[in-house]
Amino acid sequence: MTQTRGVKDFDWAMFAVVLAICSLGVLQIFSATHETAFQGSWWKQTLYVVAGIGLMWAVASIDYHAWMSRAYPLYLVAVILLVVVLLFGRRAFGSTRWIGMPGGLRLQVSEFTKIVIVLFVARYLSDLRNDVLEIRDALKLTGLVAIPMALVAKEPDLGTALTYVPILAGGVLIAGLRWKYWAMLGLICVVVFPVAYATLQPYQKARIVSFLDPGRDPQGTGYQLIQSKIAVGSGGTWGKGVTKGTQTQLRFLPVPHTDFIFSAFAEEHGFVGVMAVLGLYFILLMQVVQNAQTSPDRAGVFICMGVGALVLFHILVNVGMVVGRMPVTGIPLPLMSYGGSSIWSTFLMLGLVNSVRVRRFVN
Amino acid sequence: MTFPPNERKREEPQLDLKPIKLKDNPRFAAAKMAAFQYVTVAIFLFLISGFWELQIKSPEIYNERAEKNRIKAFPIVAPRGKILDRDGRVIVDNHSTWSLILSRENLRDEHLHEIAEGLHLDYDDLLKRVNRFRKRSHYEPIIIKEELTPADLAFVDSHRDPETFPELELIESQRRLYPDNGILAHTIGYTGEISESELDIPEYAKYDQGQIIGKTGIEKQYNDSLMGIDGERQALVDNLGREREVLGIKPAKPGRNLQLTVDLDLQVVAELALEGKRGGVVALDPNTGEVLAMASRPTFDPNKFAVRIKTKDWQEITGDPGNPLLSRPLQAQFAPGSTFKPIMAIAALETGNIDENTTFNCPGGATFFGHFYKCHMTHGPTSLHRGITQSCDTYFYNVGNKMGIDDIAYYAHLTGLGSKTGIDLPNEASGTVPSTEWKLRNYRQKWYAGETISVSIGQGALTVTPLQLARAIGGLAIGGVWHTPRLTRQAKDDPKEWALNQENVRRVVAGMFGVVNEGGTGIRARIPGMDICGKTGSAQTVSNDYAKAHNIKDNAWFVGFAPCYKPEIVVAVLWEEGVHGQFAAPIARDVMKAYFDKKVHPVEQTRLESKDPLPALHP
Numbered sequence: 001m002t003q004t005r006g007v008k009d010f011d012w013a014m015f016a017v018v019l020a021i022c023s024l025g026v027l028q029i030f031s032a033t034h035e036t037a038f039q040g041s042w043w044k045q046t047l048y049v050v051a052g053i054g055l056m057w058a059v060a061s062i063d064y065h066a067w068m069s070r071a072y073p074l075y076l077v078a079v080i081l082l083v084v085v086l087l088f089g090r091r092a093f094g095s096t097r098w099i100g101m102p103g104g105l106r107l108q109v110s111e112f113t114k115i116v117i118v119l120f121v122a123r124y125l126s127d128l129r130n131d132v133l134e135i136r137d138a139l140k141l142t143g144l145v146a147i148p149m150a151l152v153a154k155e156p157d158l159g160t161a162l163t164y165v166p167i168l169a170g171g172v173l174i175a176g177l178r179w180k181y182w183a184m185l186g187l188i189c190v191v192v193f194p195v196a197y198a199t200l201q202p203y204q205k206a207r208i209v210s211f212l213d214p215g216r217d218p219q220g221t222g223y224q225l226i227q228s229k230i231a232v233g234s235g236g237t238w239g240k241g242v243t244k245g246t247q248t249q250l251r252f253l254p255v256p257h258t259d260f261i262f263s264a265f266a267e268e269h270g271f272v273g274v275m276a277v278l279g280l281y282f283i284l285l286m287q288v289v290q291n292a293q294t295s296p297d298r299a300g301v302f303i304c305m306g307v308g309a310l311v312l313f314h315i316l317v318n319v320g321m322v323v324g325r326m327p328v329t330g331i332p333l334p335l336m337s338y339g340g341s342s343i344w345s346t347f348l349m350l351g352l353v354n355s356v357r358v359r360r361f362v363n
Numbered sequence: 364m365t366f367p368p369n370e371r372k373r374e375e376p377q378l379d380l381k382p383i384k385l386k387d388n389p390r391f392a393a394a395k396m397a398a399f400q401y402v403t404v405a406i407f408l409f410l411i412s413g414f415w416e417l418q419i420k421s422p423e424i425y426n427e428r429a430e431k432n433r434i435k436a437f438p439i440v441a442p443r444g445k446i447l448d449r450d451g452r453v454i455v456d457n458h459s460t461w462s463l464i465l466s467r468e469n470l471r472d473e474h475l476h477e478i479a480e481g482l483h484l485d486y487d488d489l490l491k492r493v494n495r496f497r498k499r500s501h502y503e504p505i506i507i508k509e510e511l512t513p514a515d516l517a518f519v520d521s522h523r524d525p526e527t528f529p530e531l532e533l534i535e536s537q538r539r540l541y542p543d544n545g546i547l548a549h550t551i552g553y554t555g556e557i558s559e560s561e562l563d564i565p566e567y568a569k570y571d572q573g574q575i576i577g578k579t580g581i582e583k584q585y586n587d588s589l590m591g592i593d594g595e596r597q598a599l600v601d602n603l604g605r606e607r608e609v610l611g612i613k614p615a616k617p618g619r620n621l622q623l624t625v626d627l628d629l630q631v632v633a634e635l636a637l638e639g640k641r642g643g644v645v646a647l648d649p650n651t652g653e654v655l656a657m658a659s660r661p662t663f664d665p666n667k668f669a670v671r672i673k674t675k676d677w678q679e680i681t682g683d684p685g686n687p688l689l690s691r692p693l694q695a696q697f698a699p700g701s702t703f704k705p706i707m708a709i710a711a712l713e714t715g716n717i718d719e720n721t722t723f724n725c726p727g728g729a730t731f732f733g734h735f736y737k738c739h740m741t742h743g744p745t746s747l748h749r750g751i752t753q754s755c756d757t758y759f760y761n762v763g764n765k766m767g768i769d770d771i772a773y774y775a776h777l778t779g780l781g782s783k784t785g786i787d788l789p790n791e792a793s794g795t796v797p798s799t800e801w802k803l804r805n806y807r808q809k810w811y812a813g814e815t816i817s818v819s820i821g822q823g824a825l826t827v828t829p830l831q832l833a834r835a836i837g838g839l840a841i842g843g844v845w846h847t848p849r850l851t852r853q854a855k856d857d858p859k860e861w862a863l864n865q866e867n868v869r870r871v872v873a874g875m876f877g878v879v880n881e882g883g884t885g886i887r888a889r890i891p892g893m894d895i896c897g898k899t900g901s902a903q904t905v906s907n908d909y910a911k912a913h914n915i916k917d918n919a920w921f922v923g924f925a926p927c928y929k930p931e932i933v934v935a936v937l938w939e940e941g942v943h944g945q946f947a948a949p950i951a952r953d954v955m956k957a958y959f960d961k962k963v964h965p966v967e968q969t970r971l972e973s974k975d976p977l978p979a980l981h982p
Contacts, residue, residue, distance in 0.1 A: 233424065236426070
């Protein structure tokens with residue numbers, strides 16, 4: 001049966017991988033921002049990471065069931081906070097995403113809502129205690145997740161709103177929705193897509209159009225895609241070296257320390273570096289899945305798989321964008337992109353995974 | 364460190380009040396977790412294939428594009444060669460100025476309005492220009508203003524930062540500086556930016572968009588040697604086009620200086636003599652064909668054309684009824700009037716139609732083919748000598764009648780009339796020498812013998828340019844060699860010879876000496892103590908009745924040379940509506956006087972070496 005475990009039960013392999021990814025991230029932030037207005041970013045990121053590790057340990061030390069039991073109130077708090085953001089949040093870069101905190105800190109509520117969604121979905125699905133998910137429950141859950149999604153999309157921050165989808169989809173997959181419903185879902189998506197497209201903001205439409213045909217908008221997001229591909233391609237096999245990437249250093253690459261950090265990394269470290277980092281991410285994901293497999297109960301499985309699906313989605317969309325295979329959505333690469341909110345929410349989620357792990361089943 | 368014990372047991376009742384009947388087996392979804400792993404592998408392979416495509420399969424393409432991003436070439440404009448007069452004095456110079464270019468990588472259309480305002484440019488013009496460049500390569504800069512004033516420079520300096528107008532970029536360039544009073548303007552021509560239509564012409568294929576080329580005159584004729592080769596500066600730039608580092612400089616190769624045969628002293632005299640008139644003056648050395656002066660009035664300021672002429676200036680110049688762009692020595696084709704008579708005389712003498720003793724009676728005119736042709740006065744019995752000095756029309760009516768049009772045309776052609784002289788300038792006019800064949804070809808009509816009578820005194824369909832006339836009379840005066848007029852010594856001379864009886868030449872020259880020195884019509888060209896020969900001409904341009912009705916005066920012509928024996932200079936003057944040839948004579952006299960004065964007082968060397976050899980041209 002489940003046992004209480006000590007330090008040695010912490011997922012040290014995952015921890016090592018996470019540290020490696022974060023270190024490469026800090027190095028890349030240093031390289032991309034030195035001699036610019038953001039040149040202090042690398043040590044700030046270091047502080048975020050150190051704080052994030054602390055958060056991860058703290059969360060791992062708390063039994064995840066404590067969160068499970070409070071998942072519904074947490075959900076309510078998150079929804080209320082998102083409404084607050086919409087009403088009183090700070091505007092930046094054309095959208096309202098942040099709320100000010102004492103000490104000049106700005107928190108992106110939508111980032112932390114991810115964790116709440118993970119807990120909420122896990123709680124909802126584990127409560128069902130059935131190997132098959134009924135369509136009625138699936139729709140109810142979808143409706144409940146749609147509320148915070150809609151609020152975030154309203155900011156407007158479609159990229160982050162979309163990150164709630166894989167949490168839901170991963171949960172529904174594990175919970176065992178019948179295949180015929182998946183087929184129906186696919187069909188509905190095909191029908192709904194044109195309607196959804198019509199309701200998008202003009203800049204969001206422009207992003208999709210420029211993704212499909214970057215040459216049409218060489219100054220806007222098409223420009224970003226083109227410059228990112230140039231950065232990646234010119235990196236070649238071995239890369240140009242730290243602080244030697246011309247696309248990054250001469251600022252042709254947009255935001256090379258946040259959304260396009262992997263593009264900058266690919267330019268300076270080449271295909272070899274890319275393989276190494278993708279390998280680290282792969283190990284991370286496999287560790288998450290392994291923790292799900294050894295989870296003591298269904299709730300733990302849903303938590304781990306929700307986190308796994310979310311991280312996988314981030315990697316797919318962000319790295320896919322960097323190589324020009326995904327549209328520009330503005331979602332960060334977990335653990336590498338600069339930014340406290342993103343780093344902390346990722347570490348909090350990994351803390352949850354470890355909380356599941358340390359209470360795992362051992363035969 | 365230890366973690367707190369599992370609290371599940373304690374929490375369970377709160378989560379679900381029902382007793383745990385249903386399994387809570389975490390292995391319920393093993394297959395689905397495996398599916399998730401496969402999806403992960405698939406997604407990673409999808410991403411890796413993206414990197415493979417970019418970094419392994421075709422990194423060269425992206426490398427090249429990255430290089431193109433960061434390395435930018437800034438043009439260094441080569442100065443055009445200077446244009447000098449025959450003594451080495453500078454006529455056309457360059458000065459360096461700053462030009463403003465818009466780099467299109469950073470161009471934002473919404474900035475154009477403010478930029479236009481700040482630089483006092485017309486917004487619509489600017490927009491049109493930017494739009495015109497849109498189709499072209501992204502790396503081709505758009506020059507939007509030349510000759511920046513200190514105020515412009517201050518505006519650019521304070522606004523070119525990346526936050527305001529990052530598209531503003533300055534380049535140093537060379538600009539043509541012409542004499543600003545229009546001296547020699549027609550002959551030198553002007554430069555300008557190569558036009559769209561010119562770029563389509565094969566012979567302009569060697570030039571690039573935006574280059575400054577010679578458009579007319581010497582600037583066009585000798586463009587290739589004047590132009591030089593532009594250099595470039597390669598620099599490392601960032602995404603805002605700011606230079607980070609200079610990588611290399613290929614210096615510009617300046618154009619070659621061009622020395623003209625024109626003598627500025629004579630030129631200035633000719634220009635001043637023509638001031639306020641419509642007309643042209645050309646002075647040649649008949650022995651070499653070298654052009655000593657070539658002036659046309661009214662004139663224009665070629666500086667206005669130097670790069671891009673303003674629409675307003677262009678309309679002003681082209682709308683002027685005086686047609687200031689017409690180079691009269693080269694392009695004005697008019698009936699030469701009596702200045703044609705020396706050519707008639709030599710032709711008649713050479714063909715034996717007359718000799719030195721032939722006389723015709725002038726009762727104030729003569730009747731041919733039932734039509735009375737007037738002379739301007741009654742001369743009585745007139746010899747060849749008197750016929751020339753007094754410009755007796757009756758005498759030449761008879762000569763022409765005896766010769767017939769085709770002989771007249773043949774000899775007129777021999778002296779170079781009726782065809783281009785081949786001077787090293789573009790757009791020369793060829794004039795007209797009528798003949799039976801000419802009339803048949805152009806009008807499909809028979810020649811009327813009466814027309815011959817008009818042509819005999821330089822009227823009718825006969826037209827010449829001042830340049831043709833100077834060359835024709837000059838070649839005659841030196842005994843029958845017609846050199847190709849030229850503005851530079853390197854231009855090809857293709858002399859035409861006609862074995863004239865030198866006695867006949869002497870007779871005609873004697874007549875022309877009489878015109879100036881023996882109380883003839885050209886007495887105003889006389890300079891005591893100097894033997895100047897010449898011939899006046901007063902030519903109708905329209906019929907008598909029309910001229911009276913519209914108050915159109917005769918054109919005044921004068922062609923003269925000096926000295927009589929072995930002449931060194933021949934001058935032809937056209938003064939449109941100058942009434943009578945005698946009024947054109949002083950203009951030629953002034954030019955010849957300047958020529959001979961200079962032989963006595965050559966240009967002082969000190970003046971040549973001083974920095975500003977021609978203060979008059981740089982007020």
